[in-house]
Amino acid sequence: xxxxxxxxxxxxxxxxxxxxxxxxxxxxxxxxxxxxxxxxxxxxxxxxxxxxxxxxxxxxxxxxxxxxxxxxxxxxxxxxxxxxxxxxxxxxxxxxxxxxxxxxxxxxxxxxxxxxxxxxxxxxxxxxxxxxxxxxxxxxxxxxxxxxxxxxxxxxxxxxxxxxxxxxxxxxxxxxxxxxxxxxxxxxxxxxxxxxxxxxxxxxxxxxxxxxxxxxxxxxxxxxxxxxxxxxxxxxxxxxxxxxxxxxxxxxxxxxxxxxxxxxxxxxxxxxxxxxxxxxxxxxxxxxxxxxxxxxxxxxxxxxxxxxxxxxxxxxxxx
Numbered sequence: 075x076x077x078x079x080x081x082x083x084x085x086x087x088x089x090x091x092x093x094x095x096x097x098x099x100x101x102x103x104x105x106x107x108x109x110x111x112x113x114x115x116x117x118x119x120x121x122x123x124x125x126x127x128x129x130x131x132x133x134x135x136x137x138x139x140x141x142x143x144x145x146x147x148x149x150x151x152x153x154x155x156x157x158x159x160x161x162x163x164x165x166x167x168x169x170x171x172x173x174x175x176x177x178x179x180x181x182x183x184x185x186x187x188x189x190x191x192x193x194x195x196x197x198x199x200x201x202x203x204x205x206x207x208x209x210x211x212x213x214x215x216x217x218x219x220x221x222x223x224x225x226x227x228x229x230x231x232x233x234x235x236x237x238x239x240x241x242x243x244x245x246x247x248x249x250x251x252x253x254x255x256x257x258x259x260x261x262x263x264x265x266x267x268x269x270x271x272x273x274x275x276x277x278x279x280x281x282x283x284x285x286x287x288x289x290x291x292x293x294x295x296x297x298x299x300x301x302x303x304x305x306x307x308x309x310x311x312x313x314x315x316x317x318x319x320x321x322x323x324x325x326x327x328x329x330x331x332x333x334x335x336x337x338x339x340x341x342x343x344x345x346x347x348x349x350x351x352x353x354x355x356x357x358x359x360x361x362x363x364x365x366x367x368x369x370x371x372x373x374x375x376x377x378x379x380x381x382x383x384x385x386x387x388x389x390x391x392x393x
Contacts, residue, residue: 121252122251145205286331
């Protein structure tokens with residue numbers, strides 16, 4: 075009998091200890107869960123909504139007889155499309171609304187798809203054809219217009235992550251609606267089987283060349299024009315871009331060139347052939363770079379001077 079009492083007491087104490095541990099665990103502060111991107115933000119439907127919204131912007135600016143805003147980044151969530159401007163502008167066309175600084179314009183995607191005839195909207199140009207997804211931050215899709223860089227863009231950091239990110243950028247420009255006017259040229263050793271797999275069969279806009287000079291000399295003719303900003307209300311990002319104005323989309327084929335740092339160092343002189351509609355991604359450390367995209371092994375991305383921190387870079391979304 076005494077043994078049974080002892081066992082009952084031991085079991086009771088064990089149950090009490092387990093209950094206390096359970097309560098403590100429930101009360102302990104939990105670390106934030108990693109951000110999870112819904113398909114509505116990371117999938118193709120989001121790109122379609124972004125493409126429509128940007129073409130609606132072009133149409134409204136044309137209708138109002140005004141220049142396009144000087145946009146360097148686009149952020150998309152299910153309830154809003156946000157434009158980040160390098161030159162403050164507090165007077166956007168409807169349905170866009172500016173924040174207090176005039177550096178951000180927002181509009182609900184539902185309103186961007188309404189209020190304009192299908193024929194008029196379908197004829198609107200895509201004003202930012204080198205705007206491409208760099209990743210997800212706080213559940214929002216972030217695109218950066220690569221043509222806004224005034225010099226090479228260095229993509230550095232985790233080797234596998236760099237390859238994943240660049241592959242994702244090339245893939246979206248070739249297969250996505252926003253980049254339908256862009257051409258991509260892979261130079262030298264950047265033209266790997268991994269990078270070109272399937273894409274060359276899908277689009278005549280993907281090219282491979284041996285040298286940067288060859289790629290530049292083979293480009294389409296046409297000087298095109300930029301609508302340089304004259305407003306003094308420029309942001310820090312505008313100063314970093316050195317006054318490079320928004321791309322004039324008429325008469326230009328925007329081009330993205332991709333090559334490794336070692337080859338770029340040997341061919342820097344060829345950069346004289348770059349036009350203002352072009353962008354240059356250098357895999358690795360690049361001299362005289364304008365922007366740096368630094369890829370971390372944990373899948374995050376630091377955009378450097380642009381000030382946009384990305385929790386999950388675009389390459390991880392595709393992998």
